[in-house]
Amino acid sequence: MSSITSRRRPGRPSKAEAGDTKAALLDAALRLFAQNGYAGTSIRAIAREVGLSESVLYAHFDSKQAIYDAAMALAGPQAATVALDDAPEDPAAFVGSFAARVLAAWDTPQSRQVMSLVSRDGLIHDDALNEGIEDALARLAEVFAGWQSAGRIRTDLGGPDDLAYALLAPIAHARMLWLHGTATEEQRERARARITAHAALFATALSP
Incomplete structure (x- = not known):
């Protein structure tokens, strides 16, 4: 019996990897928000905290407000x-x-x-x-x-x-x-x- 193995395209993160990245960004944002306040934390700082580019962050969150909303929904x-x-x-x-x-x-x-x-x-x-x-x-x-x-x-x-x-x-x-x-x-x-x-x-x- 033959089987078909699904393959994702090279360079495209799996859902699990995407979920891990989003969770890491949210964790980083919460740490920085708690330390520096919402206004004192930039998108760039959040991305750098986890070693990612701003473009990767924007693939998961539309804005800093979206990150804050996600934090409130979670905690x-x-x-x-x-x-x-x-x-x-x-x-x-x-x-x-x-x-x-x-x-x-x-x-x-x-x-x-x-x-x-x-x-x-x-x-x-x-x-x-x-x-x-x-x-x-x-x-x-x-x-x-x-x-x-x-x-x-x-x-x-x-x-x-x-x-x-x-x-x-x-x-x-x-x-x-x-x-x-x-x-x-x-x-x-x-x-x-x-x-x-x-x-x-x-x-x-x-x-x-």
Whole structure:
């Protein structure tokens, strides 16, 4: 039985190679953004950081803004939305799982660099950041609304929007204080302890 072996054209990178290059460029950009700020980092500097030409960078990203948007999508507040996927249905288990998954996503080198960039450049009110936060809060509120309607959690602590904010805000606060690019292991451990304790207390308070 004959077989056909597909060959890519000489000089044309494979999808895996292209993906590796894009990831390397994003890593380099995050490091430089965290160190020098968004305005203080040039396209040329990002390309040079990984030993590539600017033309190669533009093959993966249309602009510096596109790199920033990719960084926010990878390590911004969207992690809180992703943490809702395939989450446990039990309220207490859900809260613990949500907090743990958000913590894991925000305690990576890239995520901590994003936090440093946001703090350094005063991007707390950036549209991309705020849209991600609002989306996460809205998704969380839907979960709490369903549980309240079914009588699975208390209704005297506030409405679904209140509960969503009450769960996420302390986690985001711990991130801002202790999960930045230059955070020490002691600071990161403090964030882990605070977030875990908050989730446990919140889950207990929800029980009807």
